[in-house]
Amino acid sequence: MMADGDPAPPDRSSRSEEEEQTDKEEGALTEAQRQVLDRCLHALKHAKNDSQTLAALLLITNLCPANQLDRPTLRRIFEAVGLDLPARLLVTAARGTESSGLPPQELLSLGTALLAALSTDPDLASHPQLLSIIPFLLGIVSNGSVQNQQKQAGYSPETKDHSEVKSTRDRGSSRSAGDDGSESNGSTAAQESSELDEAMAADCYQVLMAVCGLPRGPDQLLSRGAVPALCLAVDQNRTLSHQRGLALLGALLSNRTKEKVWNKHPAELLSLLLRLSREFCRASDPTRLGMCAQLAHFLPPAGVAPKSEELRRSVSQVWVALRPLLQVKLTPRQIGSVLVFSAALLDLYGWEPVGPAKFCCLLVNRACVEIRMGLEEPPGTDLSPELQQTLTGCYRIMEAAMEQACSEGDAAPPPLSSPTAALSLQQSRQVLRVLEEAFSAVMFYLQQVDPSRYDDPFVFATFRSLCLWLAEETSCLKQEVTRLLPFLIGYARHHLQAVSAEQGLSDWMANMSVSKEGGAWAGQEALRYLLPALCHLSAEEGPRKVLLTLETPALLVDFLLQTWTSVKGRSQTAFTRDPSMETACSALLNFTITEPERVRKDPCFRTLEGHLSEALPVLLNKPRLLVLTANYVTLGLMIGRLKSPPSGSVEAAQRRFFSAALQFLSGALQSGSGPGPGPGPVQVSVSWQQNWDEAAELWCLSLQVLGGCVRVQPWLVDPIRDEGWLKHTVSMLSECSALPDRNTQEVLEQVLCAVVERCSVCQQEIRDVMRRSDEGALNKMSNLKKAVGEK
Secondary structure: OOOOOOOOOOOOOOOOOOHHHHHHHOOOOOOHHHHHHHHHHHHHHHOOOHHHHHHHHHHHHHHHHHHHHHHHHHHHHHHHHHHHHHHHHHHHHHHHHOOOOOOHHHHHHHHHHHHHHOOOOHHOOHHHHOOOOOHHHHHHHHHHHHHHHHHHHHHOOOOOOOOHHHHHHHHHOOOOOOOOOOOOOOHHHHHHOOOOHHHHHHHHHHHHHHHHOOOOOOHHHHHHHHHHHHHHHHHHOOOOOHHHHHHHHHHHHHOOOOOHHHHOOHHHHHHHHHHHHHHHOOOOOOHHHHHHHHHHHHOHHHHHHHOOOHHHHHHHHHHHHHHHHHHHOOOHHHHHHHHHHHHHHHHHOOOOOOHHHHHHHHHHHHHHHHHHHOOOOOOOOOOOHHHHHHHHHHHHHHHHHHHHHHEEEEEEEEOOOOOOOOOOOOHHHHHHHHHHHHHEEEEEOHHHOOOHHHOOHHHHHHHHHHHHHHHHHHOOHHHHHHHHHHHHHHHHHHHHHOOOOHHHHHHHHHHOOOOOOOOOOOOHHHHHHHHHHHHHHOOHHHHHHHHHHHHHHOOOOOOOOHHHHHHHHOOOOOOOOHHHHHHHHHHHHHHHHHHHHHHOOOHHHHHHHHHHHHHHHHHHHHHHHHHHHHHHHHHHHHHHHHOOOOOOOOOOOHHHHHHHHHHHOOOOEEEEEOOOOOOOEEEHHHHHOOOOHHHHHHHHHHHHHHHHHHHHHHHHHHHHOOOHHHHHHHHHHHHOOOOHHHHHHHHHHHHHHHHHHHHHHHHHHHHHHHHOOOOOOHHHHHHHHHHOOOO
């Protein structure tokens, strides 16, 4: 068929020898090779049987390595043979039959080589027929030999002449094996045990990596058993398993599938992680430096880490192995990989297994030094991707240090193993000092960020880290923080108002473990991180004035409206508490209390009123959102207190809000029974008990404000009577012996006094109850007794 297929002398008139030499150096085909290739493709397309097809393919693979075939050529090969032929080659090899006239190893070699070439075209790599072959390829790399693959398929292998296989492979392949047939460095033992040559293994991994690089590639591999197969390959030390298999596993564990993979295959991944950790601890220091980046990929997400004492001990040993690396001078690339790995370990188990407090301080100090060196560059300096990754790891170390340093004074540290001890007061101060210096550099960097870079993932990571610092500490660097407020508000507003979600930012966050909560990126995320700081800053006059010039109340109202739309659309079972909404309410409450004129004039508060009147009746039926409901009630009453009495009829929205608010407030307390025949102390209602510690202060503040509303809004007396709040409260007070605390008694008494001042009928009703019984808490309210004319 191809016996007379020697190429004619190429026409060199149009191409110089220098051009052909350049093509060779760049991996492109020469004109002579192209002519031969065209003839081979013609023969391939017109082959009458498998023998002719195989002969043409062998010539093509001998002539052109896969990485030199362009997409049109790959398409021509695909159109000539499709994916049926490589699939049949693999199946025939697995069956081990003699009908093909070629040994199974030869068939596998040609089949995997053809698949590797075709997979370099993304369209062909995503072809359903190629995807269906993935389990077979995984079986090859995990079982390590054609014989094992035959056993797995249920066929008995026969002894073949492997020298023939090897010679054919050298003739038909252009990949990892050397031209002289020698095996690559360090693979002799692996090949003897696995009987899978490197070139075939490289072809299999080429296909798997090509599929992994597709948009849905990781899911395609995971659904076809890639993780167990690759873990087995590494465990059995199969050919190229450490060079290619670990890289492929790392790719599967580097994106948003990581948590899914760990949930599905915890045993296999834990076994692999323990093995790699042991190798890390046994390695020399220079080797460890190269392993840090790799091992970081295989750590489980903090939320799904298996409860394994063996893993915890292993992490402690890894920290011991890391200490020498942080105590010597390293290149920027080396210290970067060590710090990123350290950050991932901190995400997993915190500071407990790290080691002595002195080493903890050293780790934080080195991270802060990298932050200052990286960010205190002149404006306009571009940060390399490697440096951005390093600094993101440093941010996570700083965040962990903040949590530790701030918790030292709050509670006793968790019990620590080994010689680890809590930070001394001097060490805590040292840590806070270096953190302050690092965050000064962070603010310097953010001050230079142009709005055109607001979608840059690294800017978000830097913004997030600063927000976490400000949530804990706003007294330091106050002037710098105030100067940075225009950026912080502008950045949060940009993302809140962005029409499209930043998918690239979401993927980057997942890869960098920036977001522990997981889930897709939404525009509200930036403001969510800033909210705790806004809650602090809005309570201080200087920063608050700046926030008002930046229209911050309107931003917070927009956030509540957007978030409520999302919350309202959830099913009843999916209704979960959203602390960010509560924090936004707290910041708005600060503005409402301290800036009454702004509340009266700013249209955003009118919008907020409308939202509260719409949402509150819905929230009454959501017991899981009780704290948010208490915030809404308090905020709405505070705004209502600042309004002038209506000149005509009361707006329906306003009446709806106050009706729902009174219903909510009346449900907090109920009469209690004492040990004897007399009344007992008042009790917190069952529905409020779980959240009473957080909601009690808001409930008391709401009652206090309600009294003020009654004095400026006389129409409120009617709903107070009609909605049953007055009857319930007076009855409860007359039937209980005592209230939870003095403050509760005072706020209830204030409201009742305001009511009786405006309503003679209410005055008479309360007087009658007091006269019927003098044992309850109602009769202990001296100011109320005077107001109703009782002695």
